[in-house]
Amino acid sequence: MAYDGSIGSTFYQNTPWFASEKIVSLKLKHHALDRHIAMFLCRLIHNQKNKYSYGYKWSVGLRMNRGKILLPVTDGGAPDFEYMAAYVRNIEEHILQRYREFISIVPPPKKIQSLNEKLWREFFIGELFRLEAGKSKGLTHLAADERGISYLGATNRNNAVLSFVRPVEDLIQRGNCIAFIRNGEGSIGYSVYKREDFIVTSDITCGYADFLNEFVGLFITTIADKVRGKYNFNYKRSDSRLKREKIQLPVTDDGAPDFAYMAAYAKNLVAEQYRRYLAYIDGE
Template identity: 50%
Template sequence: MRNFENVKWKDFYLSEFFCCEKGNQNNMASLTAGDIPLVSAKKCDNGYKDFIAPNRKKTFRGNIITLNNDGDGGAGIAYYQPYTMALDSHVTALIPLSPLSRHVLLFVAMCITKQRNRFGHGYSLNNNRLRSFKLMLPLNEETTAPDWQFMEDYMKQKEQQILKPTIEKLCKRLIIKNILMGGGKSLCSNWKAFYFTEVFTEIQRGKRLKKADHTEGDIPYVSSTSLNNGIDGFIGNDDGGIRRFENCLTLANSGSVGSAFYHRYTFVASDHVTKLKRDGLDKYAYLFLIPIINRLSEKYSFNREINDERIKREKLLLPATDKGEIDFAFMSAFMKDVEHNILNTTLKVFKERLNVNKCKIWGGVNWKNFLLRDLFPKLVAGKSKGLNHIEKLDDGISYLGATNQNNGVLCFVNRDKNTIQKGNCIAFIRNGEGSMGYSVYKVEDFIATSDMTLGYNKHLNRYTGTFITTIADRVRGKYNFGYKRSATRLSKEIITLPVDNNGSPDWAYMENYMRNIESEQILKYLQSIDCKEYA
């Protein structure tokens, strides 16, 4: 996925893509209450001013943009409107001249709003200014039109980033609710508050290890992050200056305060987390405890950390036996039941997908030879002159070279805008002992050496891309140092692919075939988990 740094932009007139129509609701006193949103020149609430009943004036369909013509602090703000609405006279409807998706319209609204500082009560958006209104949009260099696909992908990515923590929080609440309500099958009517010191036999904080003292290695280093199961990196330190734990929970004392995770493996703990352990407890009981412990995040924050004294005073509401003791057996049985249900549901989904895909791909398939240059209308060489001309960075962009390992990635380097090349392509390796003749599919943007040639086709995705690379790799035996894979020879290579009734590459078949392979592998993994253990 490209970002703003490596995208070219261009000015476009608003009128090239939108029909501008001014709102018509100008007699507010005559309006009555109803369920149609009335959009006005507000700077909040997506422009909603009220909800009104239908009247004789026009309503506007959804999936458009509204633009505030004037207003105190609201002038120049654009909103995406998904529903049918009424507009007052201070708002203009921007109606797409051709169909545009919700994500594209959200992106365009964002670009328009970036210019809001130009407008106000003394300088409103009238008809003349709308006709001459320009906005900068990402450019599709191949067509010189706006790059609608980039806008779509970018906003989908942003949407996922925004929704992910919310979905995770809702899922945790759902688990807590299931636990507190008994989870349907597993019922527990007796709950009791227990101190942390009653629940855990070992409560110990990790040990401070400065970033500068980290050595390279493969031991998980757990700190106060709420991501990646609390793992902040991997280290190789193996001396008395560290604390190693395993088969326990960690609780973040600072940073993402209250975040708890289960670790069945050996790890090194920083001084920002506390180990919580009880001898004889299995992973299911630990997993049961996590969402309940996480609720401490509502009480503590960056300015009020969970220190050693406070944790001893905290209590957890847990299932209890008739004798008033912690019912660890119930916790373990409950989480086994949850895991069993999730696995059964997942297995069912993948079995259904596998059956559908098999129906699609079984049967006779016609194949045809294609010249590589015909299959890839755009063949370009890598731009990098070598690693001596660029700085290596652990968190940089992928650097592709003459290797058939790590999906062609030699290392990660600094982002040089002049040499970055777009992803969603196939990289053909033209040099290198043992690697010449191989190809890899790349979804992400990257920097490549001149030993690579990159093939682009609009039908490529990760499924069709991996299908083609599997077939393209069959030519690798014909090349060696005495007979190199030059750009000319590459363009004349022949690839045999499935074809449709028109004799064109059957992209749908290739995608379904690879999806089927993927589903089979996932299904094998799921079936390798012994579901009987959870019954």
């Protein structure tokens, strides 16, 4: 559990790990801890985080020892760990059943040409997309809201989502676009596809196109990420460089980008990944 920084963020770890000094390890005193019990407790502990802030830390010692959480109990008043585990298992099974139902209607992979069999050609980013710069000046100007709109920043993790914030109409970018990260040490040069609306920092430029959908976006971002090695702190991905950036794409016989092929290829990969995951969870 984090008692500084992301105060109250709580996670279950079932493998050996190490962490910074801002993390404290919690173990049950009188009961074995398993994944299901831990997930129940993590949610309750996480709900305490709004009590704390930079000026009022959840410090190790008296304040943490006196912290309280509400738990379901047995008739004798003891924590009902069996109920907690069963509650989480029921939620998991409900989610997995919905997943199985979803997988059952996903079309099986289609037979298409391999990547090596397709013709490829270079295209400029600027000729493929209408580019719009991000409008936000930073998270400090926005109100955090876990149920709000996603806020994108210069990170290659979590599909570039840094946080969730209260929507501000003038700052919202439309979804169904590719977000090109132009700045940020370690993430400059990456690209992500965004299906939903979002707010984004000025370190990111958004690319829109009529041909774009989720599967074409996944294909193109994978290709576009190959250029990230050319950028660094001293050689930024400026707007002008982004427009002149080249990516290789599969093409039709007349030399146009073969977006139908890109979508089919990405759909095949997604369908195969779904089925592999389903086989894994059913085998647990």
